[in-house]
Amino acid sequence: MAGNIVGILFDGLAYGSLLFLVGVGLSITMGLMNFINLAHGSFAMIGGYASVYLANRAGIPFLATLPLAFVAAGLCGIIAERLFFQRLYKAPHLDQMLFTVGFVFSSIAAAHYFFGASQQFVAMPDMLQGQVRFMGVDFGKYRLLLIAFVAAVTLALHLMLSKTRFGAEIRAAVDNQDAAAGLGINVNLVFALCFALGTGLAGLGGALGVEVLGLDPTFPLKYMVYFLLVVVVGGAGSIKGPLIAALLLGVFDVAGKYFVPEIGAFIIYVMMIVLLIAFPSGLGGKRA
Amino acid sequence: MTIRFQAVQRLASPRPRLAEIIFWLLPAAIYFLLPYDRMLVLSLMAYAIAVLGLDLVLGYAGIVSLGHAAFFGIGAYTAGLLSVHGWREPLSGLLIAGALTLAVGYLTSFLVVRGKDLTRLMVTLGICLVTYELANRMSGVTGGMDGLSGIEMAPLFGTFEFDFFGNTAYWYAYAVLVIVFVALKFFASSPLGLSLRAIREGVDRMPALGASVNNRLRVAFTLSAGIAGIAGGLMAQTTQFVGVDSLSVTRSAEFLVMLVLGGTGRLYGAVIGTAVFVVAHEFLNDVDPVYWEFWMGVLLMAVVFFLRGGLTGGASDLLRFIASKGLPALRKREPAE
Numbered sequence: 001m002a003g004n005i006v007g008i009l010f011d012g013l014a015y016g017s018l019l020f021l022v023g024v025g026l027s028i029t030m031g032l033m034n035f036i037n038l039a040h041g042s043f044a045m046i047g048g049y050a051s052v053y054l055a056n057r058a059g060i061p062f063l064a065t066l067p068l069a070f071v072a073a074g075l076c077g078i079i080a081e082r083l084f085f086q087r088l089y090k091a092p093h094l095d096q097m098l099f100t101v102g103f104v105f106s107s108i109a110a111a112h113y114f115f116g117a118s119q120q121f122v123a124m125p126d127m128l129q130g131q132v133r134f135m136g137v138d139f140g141k142y143r144l145l146l147i148a149f150v151a152a153v154t155l156a157l158h159l160m161l162s163k164t165r166f167g168a169e170i171r172a173a174v175d176n177q178d179a180a181a182g183l184g185i186n187v188n189l190v191f192a193l194c195f196a197l198g199t200g201l202a203g204l205g206g207a208l209g210v211e212v213l214g215l216d217p218t219f220p221l222k223y224m225v226y227f228l229l230v231v232v233v234g235g236a237g238s239i240k241g242p243l244i245a246a247l248l249l250g251v252f253d254v255a256g257k258y259f260v261p262e263i264g265a266f267i268i269y270v271m272m273i274v275l276l277i278a279f280p281s282g283l284g285g286k287r288a
Numbered sequence: 289m290t291i292r293f294q295a296v297q298r299l300a301s302p303r304p305r306l307a308e309i310i311f312w313l314l315p316a317a318i319y320f321l322l323p324y325d326r327m328l329v330l331s332l333m334a335y336a337i338a339v340l341g342l343d344l345v346l347g348y349a350g351i352v353s354l355g356h357a358a359f360f361g362i363g364a365y366t367a368g369l370l371s372v373h374g375w376r377e378p379l380s381g382l383l384i385a386g387a388l389t390l391a392v393g394y395l396t397s398f399l400v401v402r403g404k405d406l407t408r409l410m411v412t413l414g415i416c417l418v419t420y421e422l423a424n425r426m427s428g429v430t431g432g433m434d435g436l437s438g439i440e441m442a443p444l445f446g447t448f449e450f451d452f453f454g455n456t457a458y459w460y461a462y463a464v465l466v467i468v469f470v471a472l473k474f475f476a477s478s479p480l481g482l483s484l485r486a487i488r489e490g491v492d493r494m495p496a497l498g499a500s501v502n503n504r505l506r507v508a509f510t511l512s513a514g515i516a517g518i519a520g521g522l523m524a525q526t527t528q529f530v531g532v533d534s535l536s537v538t539r540s541a542e543f544l545v546m547l548v549l550g551g552t553g554r555l556y557g558a559v560i561g562t563a564v565f566v567v568a569h570e571f572l573n574d575v576d577p578v579y580w581e582f583w584m585g586v587l588l589m590a591v592v593f594f595l596r597g598g599l600t601g602g603a604s605d606l607l608r609f610i611a612s613k614g615l616p617a618l619r620k621r622e623p624a625e
Contacts, residue, residue: 030406036405036406036409084589084593087593088592091592093352093405093406094346094352094405094548095592095596097352097409098544098545098548098588098591098592099588099589099592099593101541101544101545101585101588102545102584102585102586102587102588102589102592103585103589104585105541105581105582105584105585105588106581106582106584106585106586106589107585108581108585109578109579109580109581109582109585110582112578112581113578113582221537221538225413225414225417225537228410228413229410232406232407232410262425265421265425266418266421266422269414269417269418269421270414270418272410272414273399273411273414273415273418276402276403276407276410276411276414277399277402277411280402280403280404280407281403281404281407
C-alpha cells in the first residue's frame with residue numbers, strides 16, 4: 001500500500017511535470033504579455049509532430065529531436081506573432097480569445113491534412129524505457145526524465161527572468177511599455193522573443209508529451225483545458241504558481257483516476273472551479 | 289440633444305420597422321418556397337435562440353462564456369428525457385427544460401461572476417466540461433455516446449401532429465424564436481437591460497450610481513442560461529434526438545463564432561450570424577468536414593481582424609458611411625440595428 005501511494009505520487013508528479021512543461025510557456029505569453037492565448041496547444045502540437053517526424057522519418061535520436069522541436073515551435077510562434085498576434089496585444093480579451101480559438105480550429109484541420117487523423121507514436125531509445133527499482137518501488141525512467149526536465153526548465157527560466165539583462169527587459173516591457181521604450185528597450189523585439197520562448201517551450205512540452213498524452217490533430221483542443229488550468233489556477237505571469245498548480249493537479253488527477261475511477265475525470269475540473277473561486281487571480285498570480 | 293433624445297426613445301420603444309418585418313417573414317417564405325431546406329432552417333432557429341441567450345450574457349453583460357453548450361445540452365436532455373419517459377406534451381416539456389436550466393444557471397452564476405475575464409472563461413469552460421463528463425458517464429440515462437433517441441412528441445395544443453416532414457416542428461420553432469426575440473428586445477430596453485449595457489461600458493462607475501454590478505450580471509447569466517436551455521429543449525423536441533456533443537466545448541465555441549460573426553450586442557447579429565454559420569457549415573461540411581474546420585478557423589480570425597462588430601456591425605458602419613457621404617435617399621435613415 002505504501003509502495004502504491006509512493007508510486008501514485010510519483011506518477012502524479014511526473015504527469016504534473018509534463019503539464020507544467022507545456023503550460024509554463026503559456027504563463028509567459030498569457031501572463032507576462034497579458035495576451036489570452038488559447039492557441040498554445042497548437043504550438044505544442046507543432047513540437048510534437050516535429051519530434052515524431054524527425055525521430056521516425058529522419059532517424060534522429062529522440063533526445064536530439066527535443067531541442068529541434070523547441071526551435072520548430074518557437075519559429076512558428078515568432079512568425080505567427082509578427083503576422084497576427086502582435087496586432088492584438090492592445091485588443092480586447094474577447095478578440096484575442098476568438099482569434100486564437102480560430103487559430104486552433106485551423107491548425108487542427110491543417111494537422112489533419114498533413115499528418116492524417118491517426119495517433120502518432122515516437123521511437124523511444126532503450127535507455128528511456130523500463131523502470132528503475134529504488135527502495136522497493138519501480139520508477140519509470142521516462143517519468144524521471146520528465147521530472148528532471150522540469151527542474152532544469154524551472155531553474156533556467158527563473159535565472160533568466162531574475163538575473164539576465166533580457167529578463168530585466170521583459171519585466172520592464174511588461175510593466176510599462178512606453179517607459180521601457182523610452183529607456184531604449186526594443187519592446188517589439190522583446191515581445192517577439194518572449195512569444196518565441198513561450199511557444200518554443202510549448203513545442204518542447206508537446207514533444208515530451210507524445211509518449212504520455214498522445215498526439216493526434218485534436219491535441220490543441222483536447223488539452224487546451226489542461227494548459228489553461230495550470231496557468232489560470234497557478235496564476236498567469238509567475239513560474240512558481242503554475243509549477244505548484246501543475247504538480248497538485250497532476251497528483252490529484254492520477255490519484256483520483258486510481259482510487260475513484262468513476263469520478264476520476266471530474267476531480268480536475270471541480271478542483272479548478274474550487275481553486276478559482278478561492279483564488280480568483282491564481283495561486284501566485286500578478287494579474288487576474 | 290434631439291438626436292440623443294431620439295436614440296433614447298428608440299431604445300425605449302422597440303417598435304418594429306419595415307426591414308425587421310421583412311426579416312421575420314423570411315422563415316415563412318422559406319417554408320413555402322424552399323421546402324427541402326426546412327430541416328436546415330429548423331435547426332438554425334433552435335441554434336439562433338441559444339445564440340440570442342449568449343448575446344445577452346456576452347453582448348450586453350460582457351461576460352465571455354465558453355460554457356453555454358452546457359445549458360443548451362441540459363435543456364435538450366431534459367426535454368428529451370421527459371418525452372422518452374412518457375411526458376410527451378411539447379409546451380410544458382419545453383417550459384420544464386427552460387425552468388430547470390434557469391435553476392442551474394442561477395446556481396452557477398455565483399461561480400461565474402467572481403473574478404475577471406480569464407477566470408470567468410475558465411469557470412464557464414469548467415461547467416461545460418463537468419456536464420459533458422456527467423452526460424457521458426451516466427450513459428444509462430443519457431444514452432452516452434450513442435445519444436438519446438426515441439423522443440416522440442404529443443400533438444401541439446392537442447391538435448397539430450409532429451409529422452415526419454417537420455411541418456408542425458417548423459412553425460413551433462419559428463414561434464418560439466419570435467417569442468424569445470421579442471422578449472429579449474423588450475428586456476434590452478428595460479432599465480435592467482440598459483444597466484447591463486452601462487456595466488459593459490464602464491463597470492467602475494456603476495457602484496457610484498448605486499447599482500449592484502454582480503447582482504445584475506447574475507440575473508443576465510441566469511436568464512441567458514434559461515434561454516439556452518429552451519433552445520436545447522426545442523432542438524431535442526424538433527429533431528427527436530440528443531447527442532452528447534450538444535454539451536461539448538466545440539459546440540460552445542460554435543455558439544460564440546455564430547454570435548461574433550453576426551455581431552455582439554445586437555440581437556439581429558445573433559440571428560444573422562447563426563444563419564450564415566449554419567448555411568456555410570451545411571455547404572462546406574458536405575465537401576469535407578476537415579475542410580470545414582479549417583475555414584471556420586479562418587472565418588473567426590478574419591472577423592477579428594477585418595470585421596469588428598461582425599456582419600451587422602459592418603453593415604451598420606457601411607450605412608453610416610454612405611449616409612455621411614451625402615446620398616440624400618439614405619441620409620435620414622438610421623443605421624440598421
